[in-house]
Amino acid sequence: MKIHPVRMGVCTSYIVRDEGTVLVDAGQQGYGHAFLRRLAEVGVAPSELTLIFLTHGHYDHIGFLGELRKLSTAPVAIHHREKPWVEQGLKPFPPAITAWGKVLGFFSRSFLMPKQTFGGVPVDVTLGDDPIALQGYGVDGVVYPTPGHSAGSMSLILGTGDAFVGDLAVNGLPQRLGPNMSVFAEDPGLIPHSWRIILQAGAKVVYPAHGKPFAASALERLLH
Numbered sequence: 001m002k003i004h005p006v007r008m009g010v011c012t013s014y015i016v017r018d019e020g021t022v023l024v025d026a027g028q029q030g031y032g033h034a035f036l037r038r039l040a041e042v043g044v045a046p047s048e049l050t051l052i053f054l055t056h057g058h059y060d061h062i063g064f065l066g067e068l069r070k071l072s073t074a075p076v077a078i079h080h081r082e083k084p085w086v087e088q089g090l091k092p093f094p095p096a097i098t099a100w101g102k103v104l105g106f107f108s109r110s111f112l113m114p115k116q117t118f119g120g121v122p123v124d125v126t127l128g129d130d131p132i133a134l135q136g137y138g139v140d141g142v143v144y145p146t147p148g149h150s151a152g153s154m155s156l157i158l159g160t161g162d163a164f165v166g167d168l169a170v171n172g173l174p175q176r177l178g179p180n181m182s183v184f185a186e187d188p189g190l191i192p193h194s195w196r197i198i199l200q201a202g203a204k205v206v207y208p209a210h211g212k213p214f215a216a217s218a219l220e221r222l223l224h
Contacts, residue, residue, distance in 0.1 A: 001016070001018050001140070001158060001159075001160050001162075002016075002017040002018075002042070003015070003016055003017075003162060003169070003207070004016075004017070004038065004041075004042045004213045005083070005117070005156075005207075006027070006034060006035055006038040007027075007031075007037075008025075008026070008027020008028055008031040008035060008060075008064055009028030009030070009031050009060055009063070009112075009114070010028065010061040010210065011025060011028060011029055011061055011210065011212075012025075012027075012207075012208075012209055012210070012215060013026060013035075013209075013210045014090065014103055014140055014207055015038070015042060015044060016156075016158070016164070017038070017044065018048035018134055018138055018139040018141075018205055018213065018218055019041070019138035019139070020051070020120075020137050020138015020162065021044055021048050021049050021050055021076070021139075022043075022049070022050060022052075022053055022134065022137070022138075022139045022141075022156075023049055023051070023052045023053070023068075024037050024053050024055065024156060024164045024207075025053075025055055025061045025062075025164075025166065025209055026061060026062050026063065026064040026065045026068055027060065027061065027063065027064045027098070027113075028059070028060050028063040028064060028112075028116060029048070029064055029065060029066070029067065029116050029117070030062035030063075030102075030115070032064065032068075032071075034066045035064065035068075036071075036137060041198055042192050046050055046068070046070075046071035047072060047073070048075055048139045048141075048212075049072045049074035050138050051074055051075055051077060051137040051139070051207040052065070052068065052072070052074050052075065052076045053077050053078075053134075053143065053154075053156060053164075053192045054076065054077065054078040054082075054086065055079070055150065055153060055154055055156075055164065055165065055166025055167070055168075055209065056079070056082055056089075056153040056154070056166050056167065057078055057079075057082030057083075057085035057086055057087075057092075057150070058092070058093070058094070058150065058167070058209050059091045059093075059113055059116045059118075059210045060089075060209075061110075061113075061166065061209065062085070062086050062118070062121075063116045063118050064118075064119040065086065065118065066119055066121055068145045074119060075111060075124035075125050076122070076123050076124050076125065077123070077124065077126075077127055077143075078123055078125075078126070078127060078152065078195035079126075079127045079128075079145065079151075079153070079154050079156075080126045080127065080128060081150075081151045081152035082150065082151075082152035083123045083126055086120065086121055086123050087120045087121065087122060087123055088120045089118050089120040089121075090183075091113055091116065093105065093108065093109060093113070093178060093184075094119060094150060094181060094182075094184040094185055094186050095150060095184065095185070095186065096184055097103045097181075097183060097184065097185050098099045098107060098182055098183045098186050098214030100175075101175075101182075101183030101184055102176060104184075104199060105182060105184065106173065107173065107191055109199065111177075111208045113120070120126045122128075127143060127145075128145075129145050130145075130179040131143065131145075131201075132142045134156070138156070140158060140159040140160075141156050141157060141158040142156070142157055142201065143155070143156050143157075144156075144157060144197055144198065144201055145163060146165065146168050146194035146197055146198060147186075147187065147190050147194060148168060148180075148185055148186070148187055148188060148189075148190035148191035148193070148194045149166065149167040149168055149180070149182055149184065149185050149186065149191065150167075150185075150186050151187070153167065153168055153187055153194070155168055155194075155197075155198050157198055157201045157202060157203055159202075160204075160205075161170040161202050161203060161204030161205060162204070162205050162207060163201075163203035163204075163206050163207065163216065164169065164207045165196050165198065165206055165207065165208055165209075166208075166209050167182045167184070167208070167209055167210065168191065168195070168198070168208075169180050169181060169182070169206055169208050169219065170208050170209075170210040171184075171206075171208050171210075171211030171213070171214045172210075172211035172212055172213075175211070177216070178214075179206070179211075179214045179218040179219065179222070180222065186215075192222075192223055195219045195222070197224065198216070198219075199216060199219060199220060203219075204216050206218075206219065
């Protein structure tokens with residue numbers, strides 16, 4: 001199992017290589033050069049992707065899909081609640097839950113989102129409210145529903161304990177000083193429950209879309 005991060009604007013996507021190759025999140029529109037350069041560095045061709053798993057449907061996680069569709073035929077998977085966001089190219093933005101989040105939200109809506117003009121992309125795999133194994137896509141891992149940041153947020157937990165959580169947690173500036181929940185969330189009250197889900201599923205190292213990976217034990221401390 002090999003994990004390769006690739007910065008796609010404000011979002012970090014992850015290339016997960018096992019028998020197959022899964023891309024976790026598609027990042028922002030306009031970062032195709034960074035994506036292709038990273039693929040070349042790790043020796044993966046776009047045609048080798050076996051699945052594009054979207055942790056959720058916010059613009060900074062799905063913006064590159066239109067460009068990626070021209071490079072790869074890998075199926076796109078997302079929770080059913082956020083499938084319309086992808087297929088219609090929508091750009092919903094979660095509410096801020098802190099004062100600093102309101103500042104970042106204003107910046108994002110005013111300067112980042114207007115530049116994202118991607119159109120809709122068909123979703124091939126509609127995920128439900130039950131865990132689903134990814135062995136069929138060549139990766140030893142299970143996707144779990146982990147709502148809170150958004151209603152359809154999901155996390156991928158590998159058999160190794162590596163956990164790809166999207167915005168279920170962040171680690172570092174500009175959002176937080178260390179591991180914690182995002183400063184944006186549709187239902188922050190659900191996030192501790194979702195943290196428990198990934199911990200019970202065996203998460204050992206958390207790979208957030210915003211910030212650096214961190215030990216899952218940090219979430220355990222936040223829960224106490």
